[in-house]
Amino acid sequence: MPKIPIDKLEPGMKLSKPLVSRGGMVLLGDGTELTEKWIDRIQDMEVDGIYVDGPSEQKESKEESLAKLDARFLSVEKEPYMGRLKRIVRDYIEALYGEH
Amino acid sequence: MASIDIRTHRNKIENISALPTVPGTLKRISSIIEKPRLTLEELSHFVSNDPALASRVLKMINSAVYGFPGRISSVSHAIMLLGLNVVKGILLGTSIFEIMQKVMKGLWDHSLGCAIASRVIAEKLGLKYPEEVSVAGLLHDLGKVILILEYQENYDDSIRDATEKGIAISEAEKIHFQETHAAVGMWLSQKWRFPANLIDVMAFHHSPAAAKVAPLETAIVHFSDILVRARGIGFAGDPFVPAVNPVSFEMLRLSDGDIRDVLAEMEDSLEQPTDF
Numbered sequence: 001m002p003k004i005p006i007d008k009l010e011p012g013m014k015l016s017k018p019l020v021s022r023g024g025m026v027l028l029g030d031g032t033e034l035t036e037k038w039i040d041r042i043q044d045m046e047v048d049g050i051y052v053d054g055p056s057e058q059k060e061s062k063e064e065s066l067a068k069l070d071a072r073f074l075s076v077e078k079e080p081y082m083g084r085l086k087r088i089v090r091d092y093i094e095a096l097y098g099e100h
Numbered sequence: 101m102a103s104i105d106i107r108t109h110r111n112k113i114e115n116i117s118a119l120p121t122v123p124g125t126l127k128r129i130s131s132i133i134e135k136p137r138l139t140l141e142e143l144s145h146f147v148s149n150d151p152a153l154a155s156r157v158l159k160m161i162n163s164a165v166y167g168f169p170g171r172i173s174s175v176s177h178a179i180m181l182l183g184l185n186v187v188k189g190i191l192l193g194t195s196i197f198e199i200m201q202k203v204m205k206g207l208w209d210h211s212l213g214c215a216i217a218s219r220v221i222a223e224k225l226g227l228k229y230p231e232e233v234s235v236a237g238l239l240h241d242l243g244k245v246i247l248i249l250e251y252q253e254n255y256d257d258s259i260r261d262a263t264e265k266g267i268a269i270s271e272a273e274k275i276h277f278q279e280t281h282a283a284v285g286m287w288l289s290q291k292w293r294f295p296a297n298l299i300d301v302m303a304f305h306h307s308p309a310a311a312k313v314a315p316l317e318t319a320i321v322h323f324s325d326i327l328v329r330a331r332g333i334g335f336a337g338d339p340f341v342p343a344v345n346p347v348s349f350e351m352l353r354l355s356d357g358d359i360r361d362v363l364a365e366m367e368d369s370l371e372q373p374t375d376f
Contacts, residue, residue, distance in 0.1 A: 003371055017368075020162075051371070065332075068332055069330075069332065071339070072329065072330065072332060072339060072340060072341045073330070073341050074340075075266065075340065076340070076341055076342065076343040079343035079344070080343075080344075080346040080349075081344050081346060081349050082341070082343055082344065084356075085326070085327075085330055085344065085359070086330070088356050088359050088360060088363075089330045089331055089363065091360075092331075092360055092363045092364075
């Protein structure tokens with residue numbers, strides 16, 4: 001679920017996390033569909049971005065990400081359970097890039 | 101290459117308020133939480149009298165790390181709900197955040213990731229006080245903060261050694277300090293009168309088989325530490341994933357799906373603002 005800067009919000013986007021005020025009050029629940037009116041109000045608030053449904057944008061390429069994973073696990077892959085753990089993390093990372 | 105025996109410095113470290121490198125906030129927090137019979141009222145009074153501190157504590161409690169988003173509005177409410185020890189831990193957490201930002205930024209993300217993973221696993225296992233396990237995850241590397249602050253050169257050497265020789269940071273610490281951050285964390289958590297469970301986690305998160313009081317909590321933080329590194333979140337002194345202790349891992353009985361859930365929750369929570 002990507003975090004969208006408030007100037008990029010569009011009507012029809014759905015919140016994937018509740019919008020919470022600085023004081024800790026829930027202003028809009030998750031699942032709320034954004035309207036023009038909500039977007040105006042949100043843009044008047046001190047928030048830097050809103051979480052909406054959809055795949056996240058990743059900071060690095062999938063290949064980079066997986067190469068780093070290999071490097072981190074290099075010396076422990078053969079240890080008990082570590083191969084399994086690596087496979088779970090690899091599947092998880094691949095899913096972030098929208099495969100599966 | 102300078103090496104010291106940190107065990108001979110135990111008194112100096114325990115007398116944390118006299119260490120010149122330790123910031124004032126941490127000294128003040130240390131002096132209140134080490135009191136032998138600290139009451140709810142005293143702690144609540146201490147935090148409420150410092151608006152900046154109170155707002156940081158509430159922000160952390162209401163963050164995704166603790167799983168009470170937006171529900172706790174006062175310090176006394178927080179103490180009632182979470183208990184004295186969890187609030188003590190969160191107080192320390194907010195003050196070490198300040199230090200980590202200055203001396204080793206990645207350690208904060210590492211600690212937060214570990215706190216979240218520890219809480220989620222504790223919930224999955226049906227533990228009665230998942231927040232206490234979360235605090236243990238948050239503070240497990242506290243010893244590193246003190247070592248970095250007070251013995252910066254030796255610690256820089258340890259980090260360089262770990263990366264160059266391909267060894268874990270705790271192994272490098274043994275070369276440069278004769279002991280590891282786990283021992284330093286244990287000394288301080290004893291001084292701060294934390295419960296035996298938390299002291300066990302601090303002391304044995306790298307050697308969970310030695311945990312006698314809280315083997316399950318220690319296993320949770322041991323595995324969370326590894327999972328955070330496996331995902332590549334933060335920096336804890338070396339770039340490697342350590343091997344999990346098989347007995348501890350088996351104790352947790354986590355399925356592949358459980359581990360995926362922990363990864364997802366960790367990532368979601370860390371995407372939210374985490375500057376306390």
